[in-house]
Amino acid sequence: MVNGQTAVWVFLESGDAEKDKAARELLAQELKRMEKTLKLPEIEQADIEQGLVSVAPDSLKMKFSIVTCSRDDSAEQYLTQMLLSTENDLKDFDSEPMALPVFGRGRVLYALIGKGINPGTIEQACRDLTGPCTCQVKDQNPGTDLLMSVPWEKLVTPATQDEKELPPLTGLTSFSNSEAAKNDPASMAPLADQKTNPDNATAEKQTAKEAGQSVEVAESVSTQPSEAATIPAEDSGSRSLKFKPDYTLITLAASVIVIILAGSYLLLVRKQ
Template sequence: MNLEVKIDSKKFGESSAASMELFYPPRSAGPRTPPIWSGALTMENAKTLVDSSARREVVSRLLSGESAVWVLIESGNKEKDDRAMIEIEKAIAKAEAELKIPDGVLTVAEARKVSAGNERDLNATLRSSIPLKIQFSLIRIARSNPGESIFREMLLHMESDLGEFRNEPMVFPVFGRGRALEPLIARGINRANIFEHSSYFCGACSCEIKNQNPGVDLLISANWEAAIAGNEVVVEKSLPPLLGIGALTGKATDGEEVTETTGSVSSDLISRPWIMVGGVILLMLVFGSVLILRNKRY
């Protein structure tokens, strides 16, 4: 869990009631931004930092094999919230009916049928005991729900400008190991946008470094390593290029999945300079596509 704890010794003795504050990691140089949440230093609040009923439900659904969980932060306006829910549910139904697991990927059951004597490229093997399926679901969180106050503020401060839309419903897709993407907001919550996001989650695996991927890791108490260990899902052939989020279409220069090796990275890059060129092009596409997505999501 990526949580750094800092104790402000200068405030010792100021009050008998200790407090705690939650910040996002600095996004740029300069003064520290205000905390996204603050409260009394109690065991209950300490537990709520990383755990709540909604987050437990998100973890449960992801570990059951769902491709992503859509978390709807309600506006408090019933008409707006219900309209958003209807759009999400219709898009989920369309995605589950039309999206398919990428070609060349075997389910756990299929992988077990592969003969032990057959040689397999370990670079094309995904290890997981989680079912492989196309499935999505929705969780609604009211802005007045005190049990989800920290989780709610965590989402609502994912970007610095989200405070301008506090009277609008927002939906955050959560996928993988509790990683959330930028929200769709108000009229941006529509079937087309949600379907495009869903296509990204069901696309072929990406070779990008996690910090270069869109979104942020949420504070969630879950033993992801233990949950995904166990079986293998085998990729029998080269995967198609990763389809991005909406316009986020990072064109892969090599369709096969890549894992770490013990060989010399520098010598490999020298012998294969096209990888560096492809990486630069991929990053340019990703950053450009994120800007396009931001313009579409409202």
């Protein structure tokens, strides 16, 4: 599996030599056929970027191997018991040979038992192992993890990702650069050049000339004698006659207002 094989099939012998031989030969024959028939799914760049592929796609290959294990081998008792515990009833078939595909980082798919080791079930298991994975959550993937003391991180080289050029960042940095450009004396040079332009100089002279004329007009106005000083003062008698109120008009206006109010009152009384 570390070398990129699709799966390693663990063949548990039953103790019956004839059954074990026939089942193992059939398994080996069908696995060879699957290696020629099946194809690995295409690895997408998005899967590599998301970390769904832990090895380089070039190192993957359609390859199956078989490891034979005797149930009576004391050196393999721990592995045997783990495999028989992946399903609830596997220990009940102690007289039948079993084939269990192990893939990935020590994950066993399911067991093929006795007559269940046939071309159809072997092909289906191989297709399940080589088909595209749609489950990104480990608990949703088929199979059961085996406890193995294997340093996977050291043995498996992660697939490298091509570096992508990131777009330039925009934000407070660009804003501060624009403010610094405004405060930079060098950036004010174009304004100074505009002031030294002959057209601008002519406009400034014209403005100064108009300002001088305004000052002369103001001075001439201030030097003229005040008309108020030449107007003779009126005596108190003539002033009192000029501003004497007309009591006749006031009385007439008051009478009109009283008549209007009286008429309004009468109309209001009639309506009630």
